Amino acid sequence: MVEVRDFELAVGRTIGRSIDPNSNASQNDAVMAPPVASMFVVAGPGSGKTTVLALRALKLILADEQDPSSMLITTFTRRAAAELSSRILSWGDKLVDFFLTQPGYSEYEQQIRGVELNRLRVGTLDGIIEEALTDFRAPGSAAPVIIEEFAAKAFMISYGILQMGGHNNRALRDYLRILGQHIGRPSVREMSQLLLDMRQRFCHDQSDMQVFHDSFQDAGKRACCAAISAYSNLLSNRDIYDFARLEEEFLIRATNGSLDRMLDGIKFVMVDEYQDTNLLQEQIYFEMGRRAIRNGGSLIVVGDDDQSLYRFRGATLDLFVDFPARMTRRLGAAPRIVYLSQNYRSTRRIVDFCNQFVSLDQTYQNSRVPNKPISVPAAATVPPQDFPVLGMFRNDSTSLAVDLANFISDAVNGNGVRVTDPQGQVFTIQVDQQQGGPGDIAVLFSSPEEMNMMGQPRLPFLLRRELQRTNPPIRVYNPRGQNLGDIDEVMILCGAMLECLDPQSAIQNLLIIDADENDTLNRWRMRARQYAMTNPPPNTHVTMATFIQAWQNRTTIPAGNWDAREVPLLGLAYKLLTWIPTMRDDIEGLVRMEAICRTISQAALVMSFQGNVIVDQLNPQLSEKSIKEIMYNVFVPLATNSIEINEDLLETLPSDRVNIMSIHQAKGLEFPLVIVDVGSDFRTEHWRQAFKRHPRDGGKTCRLEDEIRPFSQLGLSPRPPRDRAFDDLYRLYYEAYSRAQDVLMLVGLDSVTLGIQNVATGWDRSGNWVWGRGLPNLLHI
Numbered sequence: 001m002v003e004v005r006d007f008e009l010a011v012g013r014t015i016g017r018s019i020d021p022n023s024n025a026s027q028n029d030a031v032m033a034p035p036v037a038s039m040f041v042v043a044g045p046g047s048g049k050t051t052v053l054a055l056r057a058l059k060l061i062l063a064d065e066q067d068p069s070s071m072l073i074t075t076f077t078r079r080a081a082a083e084l085s086s087r088i089l090s091w092g093d094k095l096v097d098f099f100l101t102q103p104g105y106s107e108y109e110q111q112i113r114g115v116e117l118n119r120l121r122v123g124t125l126d127g128i129i130e131e132a133l134t135d136f137r138a139p140g141s142a143a144p145v146i147i148e149e150f151a152a153k154a155f156m157i158s159y160g161i162l163q164m165g166g167h168n169n170r171a172l173r174d175y176l177r178i179l180g181q182h183i184g185r186p187s188v189r190e191m192s193q194l195l196l197d198m199r200q201r202f203c204h205d206q207s208d209m210q211v212f213h214d215s216f217q218d219a220g221k222r223a224c225c226a227a228i229s230a231y232s233n234l235l236s237n238r239d240i241y242d243f244a245r246l247e248e249e250f251l252i253r254a255t256n257g258s259l260d261r262m263l264d265g266i267k268f269v270m271v272d273e274y275q276d277t278n279l280l281q282e283q284i285y286f287e288m289g290r291r292a293i294r295n296g297g298s299l300i301v302v303g304d305d306d307q308s309l310y311r312f313r314g315a316t317l318d319l320f321v322d323f324p325a326r327m328t329r330r331l332g333a334a335p336r337i338v339y340l341s342q343n344y345r346s347t348r349r350i351v352d353f354c355n356q357f358v359s360l361d362q363t364y365q366n367s368r369v370p371n372k373p374i375s376v377p378a379a380a381t382v383p384p385q386d387f388p389v390l391g392m393f394r395n396d397s398t399s400l401a402v403d404l405a406n407f408i409s410d411a412v413n414g415n416g417v418r419v420t421d422p423q424g425q426v427f428t429i430q431v432d433q434q435q436g437g438p439g440d441i442a443v444l445f446s447s448p449e450e451m452n453m454m455g456q457p458r459l460p461f462l463l464r465r466e467l468q469r470t471n472p473p474i475r476v477y478n479p480r481g482q483n484l485g486d487i488d489e490v491m492i493l494c495g496a497m498l499e500c501l502d503p504q505s506a507i508q509n510l511l512i513i514d515a516d517e518n519d520t521l522n523r524w525r526m527r528a529r530q531y532a533m534t535n536p537p538p539n540t541h542v543t544m545a546t547f548i549q550a551w552q553n554r555t556t557i558p559a560g561n562w563d564a565r566e567v568p569l570l571g572l573a574y575k576l577l578t579w580i581p582t583m584r585d586d587i588e589g590l591v592r593m594e595a596i597c598r599t600i601s602q603a604a605l606v607m608s609f610q611g612n613v614i615v616d617q618l619n620p621q622l623s624e625k626s627i628k629e630i631m632y633n634v635f636v637p638l639a640t641n642s643i644e645i646n647e648d649l650l651e652t653l654p655s656d657r658v659n660i661m662s663i664h665q666a667k668g669l670e671f672p673l674v675i676v677d678v679g680s681d682f683r684t685e686h687w688r689q690a691f692k693r694h695p696r697d698g699g700k701t702c703r704l705e706d707e708i709r710p711f712s713q714l715g716l717s718p719r720p721p722r723d724r725a726f727d728d729l730y731r732l733y734y735e736a737y738s739r740a741q742d743v744l745m746l747v748g749l750d751s752v753t754l755g756i757q758n759v760a761t762g763w764d765r766s767g768n769w770v771w772g773r774g775l776p777n778l779l780h781i
Contacts (some may be wrong), residue, residue: 001108002099004032007063014094024048024378030300030338035064035268038293038335041302041748044375045354045738046263046670049302050080053270054087056300059270061115062095068120068268070297072288076276078124080668084272087123092117125281126243129250130371136262145240146250150595151602152231152242155636156192159606160231162632166191166223167514175220179707180700183688188514188774191642197312197704199228203244204278204314205712213709238606247280254287262716263288267297274666275303277317279714286330299395300335305369306358307735309664311728312701316714321369342378343669350737350744351377353389353777358734360771361764367719367727387429388421390745391778393753397680401462404443404675407781408658409470411673412438415522421779422646429743431672438474439655442671444663444736446692450481452681459680459747460660467658477653479591479661483641485520488527489582490592494638495528496544496576497569501613501627502550510628513636520639536579544579550687554615566612569630570600587654591645599643603633674740676733678760679748685756694757694765695725722765729759746778 002010008028030041030052043049053073060066075081092115099105099112121128127147134143147155166172173185176194180186186194202209213225235245269288271277275424277285289299301323309315319326328334331460343351355374359365392407394400410417416430431440445465450461457465460481467474468473498521498606502508508521551572573596604611607629614626637643653659659671682689688695698706698721705724709716717724737744746761753775757763760772771777 001064001065001111003047004059004063004107006102006104007059007095008032008098010095010098011091014098015091021583023383024342026338026340026342027052029336030340031059031481034300035060035066036296038262038289038294038298038327038333039300039328039338040335041338041340042372043302043304044338044343044371045304045307046343047340047375048344049272049340050084050087050341052340053084053272054091056270057088057120057268058092058095061092061117061120062099062112066267066297068115068117070265070295071120071270072128072266072268073120073122073270074125074128074272075122076124076200076273077668078127079388080272081123081127085120088120088122089117106643111361126246129246129284131245132259132262133250133253133385136259139260142239144246145605146246147235147240147602147605148598148646149243150599150637150642150646151605152196153189153192153597153631153642153644154603155234155606156195156227156231157640157642158632158636159234160195160227161188161191163635164227164230164511166227169223171219172223172227173220175218175224179703181703187640188517189642192640192642194704195224195227198224198708199231200244200314201704201708202228202711203248204280205602205708206279206283206716207314207708207711209711212708215711234606240605247284251280251284251287251600254284263291264295266292267295268292269297269299271299271301271303272734273303274301275305275308275315275317275320276310277319278314278316279712280324282319286327289327293331297329299331299333299622303407305367305372306731307667307738309728310732311705311724313381317367318714318717321367335422335484339373341373341375343375344378345741346377346738346744347386347742348377349386349389349743350740353744354734354738356777357492357762358730358739360762361726361730361759363723363765364730367723385427385742387743388419388779389777390419390743391753391775392745392747393679393750393775393780395750397457397459397462397749400680400747400749401459401466404463405466405470405474408438408441408467409474411441412474413470413472417588417781419779419781429673432669436672437655438658439477439653440672441675442659442661442666442669442673442676442739443677444661444666444739445677446479446663446732448478448660448662448665449575450478459677463660475565475657476660480587480645480662480665481660484592484595484643484645485524485638485641487591487592489580490596490638491524491527492531492580493528493573493576493583493593493596494635495524495526496532496548497572498525498635499548500572500576501630503552507624507627508631511631511636513639517636517639522634524639538578544576547575547579554617565616566609567615569611569613569634570597572613573597573600579752587657595643595645596638598646599638600634603630607633663732666739670739670741672741673743673745674736674746676736676760677748678733678746679752679756679758682752682756682758683749684751691725693729693759694763695722695729697722698725701725701728726759726765746775 027048057071061068075084096112096115121136130144130146161167174185176191181195209225213222266288269292271285292299303320305317305320324335394403407417411429412431416428418426418428420426448460450458452458460478464476467476532548535543577584583593600611609626614623616622689698702721702724706716752758752761761775763769
């Protein structure tokens with residue numbers, strides 16, 4: 001249809017991205033390789049992996065005349081999938097329009113016009129699997145019903161812990177305390193998270209839980225298996241899936257022939273972010289790749305070992321580092337190795353800084369892909385100003401927040417911030433006045449939580465407060481900064497629902513829950529009563545207090561009645577929003593409300609009354625049962641702070657707010673100005689903080705890994721636990737530093753510049769301070 005050389009020229013002319021071998025030979029190799037070429041693409045930060053995947057797909061379609069429906073591309077997040085799909089469609093349309101104007105292609109006009117790019121499948125692995133199990137299910141069987149992570153936590157609490165008496169099982173709590181390295185006994189929320197982590201590791205590592213159970217006489221370990229089994233049985237009995245079960249089900253059906261109709265149509269499999277793959281997912285990709293190669297196509301994986309952040313979720317980096325050998329062994333085909341090292345994102349100084357950081361620890365080099373080249377700034381992206389890497393360190397967090405807020409205010413609303421480097425060159429740091437705004441700035445933390453465990457404010461809280469005090473005020477976007485149950489409007493909403501459903505706490509007092517959770521529910525009720533007494537608008541027709549009282553009495557109210565026997569809890573929540581404007585009108589409030597609504601919707605999947613309140617004066621026991629069920633599955637998980645804001649709720653970032661986020665949240669994103677907190681919590685070299693800066697041991701992730709992996713074909717990791725913990729920290733801060741396009745600034749307390757051992761400030765694991773006292777490699781402001 002299209003000549004290969006013409007495709008290369010058309011890309012440069014229509015979308016302005018050259019794939020000429022003289023400008024970027026590695027990108028050219030990855031895009032222009034023959035259809036049958038499988039590849040292992042090691043792509044550094046900003047090296048254009050999305051460009052490569054998009055152009056590779058378009059080249060296969062336009063130049064190699066491959067059917068778009070035979071291609072499957074997986075990404076790590078829905079946001080990345082949407083971006084890649086959008087790029088393929090927009091670039092594809094431009095290329096099609098270009099060739100339709102070329103005289104040499106007039107005879108192919110109908111064929112070119114007939115290209116259906118939207119038939120190409122792009123999505124997360126779990127999204128594609130869900131679609132496959134829906135489209136290719138047996139006649140008469142139901143489509144899979146998927147629960148999200150926050151719902152899984154709620155179900156583990158209700159069915160794996162509370163109903164099994166796990167919250168009172170001393171052996172279980174003691175085992176989980178040691179596994180999670182908790183100082184005191186773990187909370188129900190922490191128990192739920194650890195049990196889900198164990199379940200996921202059993203699934204992801206393909207470990208045998210029964211053999212694990214039978215190998216120990218430890219009562220705590222056996223209680224863990226019982227809790228996990230209770231949760232798993234719930235999913236099986238209700239025919240619902242969490243993501244781990246979904247992937248296991250797909251692998252079973254893929255290998256037993258049930259999905260042959262789907263797999264026989266696959267010819268090209270491309271996998272992004274392969275460095276965060278686990279063994280279960282590898283087996284899925286190899287099964288897809290086997291079919292693709294057999295059909296005359298190829299398997300391509302793209303990733304970067306230095307940007308692997310999800311070992312705590314079961315990712316096994318060895319699978320990426322050893323991919324060429326593993327693919328050759330499993331599929332009998334050796335992939336080409338392609339290194340993408342030209343950085344199109346960041347300035348020369350930022351690229352050099354990242355290279356220095358990732359190479360400062362010699363032991364870390366042993367964990368990386370062999371012969372990996374360093375990143376180099378692409379000549380085409382040299383900016384007008386090559387800003388020095390900055391540092392801002394102050395004696396205390398409050399002073400740091402004040403000065404950081406003033407810096408941001410001057411960059412956004414003022415005349416910019418002027419700095420002078422040691423060579424006397426003057427730079428002005430300022431957000432683009434025409435197209436930029438506060439959303440161009442990201443402040444990255446190991447955790448965006450605004451309060452520490454003692455209830456004292458951390459830098460994210462202090463920065464939010466100080467930015468509100470600037471003139472004009474600047475708002476921040478940090479919906480994950482507080483536990484949902486501690487946010488005022490959430491307390492009001494949940495307390496009001498409790499007051500409506502269960503006046504006088506009659507049903508609540510029957511619940512088998514910890515005193516802490518009971519106190520939280522009572523605190524919500526009190527806050528709701530206080531708020532209703534302020535008579536918030538609208539208050540001319542039905543007031544909030546009147547509405548709650550009518551619910552309590554089960555009496556008729558204007559705009560509502562009790563003729564219906566079942567009242568949806570979601571309907572009650574939305575009605576109460578009438579009097580809580582911050583949950584309706586503020587973007588952070590909307591995200592929190594969405595999380596609560598999803599909690600209710602997902603809980604309805606396992607509740608007997610599907611999330612409805614039974615209103616039946618003649619059968620009070622039925623009404624009580626429906627309310628008790630709602631309390632266990634909705635309000636108790638919220639009270640234990642087990643419900644968190646999911647990543648997919650944060651896919652759209654507001655342009656008018658400064659982004660405060662975790663480094664994990666920033667994965668795959670880029671910002672003109674990135675500020676990385678490297679030590680606002682480290683006033684002293686306290687041992688409890690060592691895992692965040694200079695680990696003394698492997699920590700929870702390594703303990704969990706070493707507990708489960710011996711019962712998998714993976715076996716124990718060859719790297720000692722402490723080395724793995726250090727490796728994770730180097731990758732974490734490499735990811736953070738490489739998010740910056742134009743300006744990178746490190747911030748923290750003065751103490752971290754004076755000798756506190758900290759990976760983020762250039763210490764190696766042997767205790768050598770490579771960057772040196774005072775961090776002379778930064779321009780301090």
